[in-house]
Amino acid sequence: MTIAYAIELAEPHAHIFRVTVTVPAPLDQEQVFTLPTWVPGSYMIRDMAGQIVSLKAVGNDASLPVTKIDKSTWRVSTRGLTGELSLVYEVYAQDPSVRLAYLDCERAFFNPSSLLLCPLGFENEPITLDLIKNDSPAYKHWQVATGLVRDKATKRWRFGRYHADNYEQLIDCPVEIGDFKTLSFKAHGVRHDIVLSGHVPAFDEVRLVTDVKAACERTIELFDPKAKKAPFKEYTFFLNLTVGSYGGLEHANSTALIASFEDLPLADTGKDEKGYQSLLTLFTHEYFHAWWVKRVKPAMFVPYDLSRETYTTLLWVFEGFTSFYDEKLVHEAGLVTSQAYARALSESLTQHMSCTARLRQSLAESSFDAWIKYYKPDGNRPNAVVSYYVKGGLVAMALDAHIRRMSKNERSLDDVLRYAYRQFVEAGSDYAGLDEDFIGELIWEATGVDVTDQLQAWVYGCEEPDYVQVLKSMGYGAKYETQSLVRSRLGVSVRADGVESVVTQVFDATAAQAAGLAAGDRLVALDNVRVEASKLEKMISRIPVDEPVSLYVFRGGILLPLVITMGAPRKDKIVVQTKKNGKKGR
Numbered sequence: 001m002t003i004a005y006a007i008e009l010a011e012p013h014a015h016i017f018r019v020t021v022t023v024p025a026p027l028d029q030e031q032v033f034t035l036p037t038w039v040p041g042s043y044m045i046r047d048m049a050g051q052i053v054s055l056k057a058v059g060n061d062a063s064l065p066v067t068k069i070d071k072s073t074w075r076v077s078t079r080g081l082t083g084e085l086s087l088v089y090e091v092y093a094q095d096p097s098v099r100l101a102y103l104d105c106e107r108a109f110f111n112p113s114s115l116l117l118c119p120l121g122f123e124n125e126p127i128t129l130d131l132i133k134n135d136s137p138a139y140k141h142w143q144v145a146t147g148l149v150r151d152k153a154t155k156r157w158r159f160g161r162y163h164a165d166n167y168e169q170l171i172d173c174p175v176e177i178g179d180f181k182t183l184s185f186k187a188h189g190v191r192h193d194i195v196l197s198g199h200v201p202a203f204d205e206v207r208l209v210t211d212v213k214a215a216c217e218r219t220i221e222l223f224d225p226k227a228k229k230a231p232f233k234e235y236t237f238f239l240n241l242t243v244g245s246y247g248g249l250e251h252a253n254s255t256a257l258i259a260s261f262e263d264l265p266l267a268d269t270g271k272d273e274k275g276y277q278s279l280l281t282l283f284t285h286e287y288f289h290a291w292w293v294k295r296v297k298p299a300m301f302v303p304y305d306l307s308r309e310t311y312t313t314l315l316w317v318f319e320g321f322t323s324f325y326d327e328k329l330v331h332e333a334g335l336v337t338s339q340a341y342a343r344a345l346s347e348s349l350t351q352h353m354s355c356t357a358r359l360r361q362s363l364a365e366s367s368f369d370a371w372i373k374y375y376k377p378d379g380n381r382p383n384a385v386v387s388y389y390v391k392g393g394l395v396a397m398a399l400d401a402h403i404r405r406m407s408k409n410e411r412s413l414d415d416v417l418r419y420a421y422r423q424f425v426e427a428g429s430d431y432a433g434l435d436e437d438f439i440g441e442l443i444w445e446a447t448g449v450d451v452t453d454q455l456q457a458w459v460y461g462c463e464e465p466d467y468v469q470v471l472k473s474m475g476y477g478a479k480y481e482t483q484s485l486v487r488s489r490l491g492v493s494v495r496a497d498g499v500e501s502v503v504t505q506v507f508d509a510t511a512a513q514a515a516g517l518a519a520g521d522r523l524v525a526l527d528n529v530r531v532e533a534s535k536l537e538k539m540i541s542r543i544p545v546d547e548p549v550s551l552y553v554f555r556g557g558i559l560l561p562l563v564i565t566m567g568a569p570r571k572d573k574i575v576v577q578t579k580k581n582g583k584k585g586r
């Protein structure tokens, strides 16, 4: 039996999609429909059902009684119903991220997990999705891009019918609709499309395609060095270009990316240009996930339970390894200089080492608590949350170095990826995922290197690898400098709000914390001089060491006098140096 969905771009100006789901032969007595509460790849409860603004059920040409039974679930009475059942509802969509749904007069983008209710009992049935064009002339140039399978009658980029094998596959295929631009290339024989939406200025298209293709081919070769076979028939990068945003969400045969248009390459963009490096890293990160978390994945995700939090201690394996390889592959493909790669390593190391939470939260704990910590940042974040991306990437780097050393350079972390991916391929539909405590055994089986002690210290405990030694084994040096006086002497992060500085985070064991400074405080005067955001660094440089000075802040609109005593600047920044430029220290 085929479950049929139809999506209309009902009112773009009001951000309203209209959805119809039809079950040809619903369950006897009652049929239950539910919407996921979270989207795979982003580990936070998002309660997408909150955006459904109206809903009715129709059968036998009459409306049927509907009862809501929990925040995301509806029950329709099917007593006496002889034919099909349709649910018709409207969804408000104005989330600009890659995770939910968006519709306005410029474009539509949605993850089906935000729009398409699942009829329980029919999760494994085949699905059709009809994407219906809005007849207004304003939208006559709009096209469709998605990783869903096109119907024979539907041409590429066109509205019409699409197919999925089951609900899980359906919600893993985001859809972009609008007047977008496309770039195409083949990587090891497989078609790849880049679909650009949002603000798309003129840029060096050939460079972007050439570089992304090189990164894709390196990734395919990493997982399957012999056959160089990708695990999908086609792959789509959705790239929404905006101002000042950055992120992505992985899927099995596509990814949704959001980035600043300013990071697109121009003719004179160098191989050490930071913005373009971060864009290439984003492409590579999400592409790598097609193997590493969409195919090889935690057992807890087989299948996903989208009705509640799904706890795993393994996010550091999937996000950390991916964070290590995204920079590494971009570097190995020759797309950035060694100096640019060293700069990226410096930033990760500095970010991690200045996060005081590393002394109290392990990587395994950070993974497990992602639902309530990583995705819910506040002013205490650096003291409470270790990033399983950043420390996970550094531990991946250290494990790689350890495996290389112990195996006399015969084996590396690459072998672990390949071994795990081969297991996935060989298991086919019986694939059960990685058990929570299996990572040590996996590394042993893949490389013959025992990492039990390393995992105990670096992953389940709060110890750190010797990063300087690790870097040395990779051919890099390291030295220590001072990040900024705001961080090093005052002990906070700030954001500028006009000319004023507002505290966003207060770090443990710092002058700011001892003085009672809090996140949200608006800095007014330091040592009796008005604080201006652009001059704060300079002001702090004039404050004598270990002498109390006055500090005035507004907290919730009320002036608060504090006294602060700042120590000498600390060397809290790690600068990674390439061999070639080590002498110059850049």
Ligand SMILES: [Zn+2]
Binding pocket: 285, 289, 319, 322
């Ligand atoms: Zn990721």
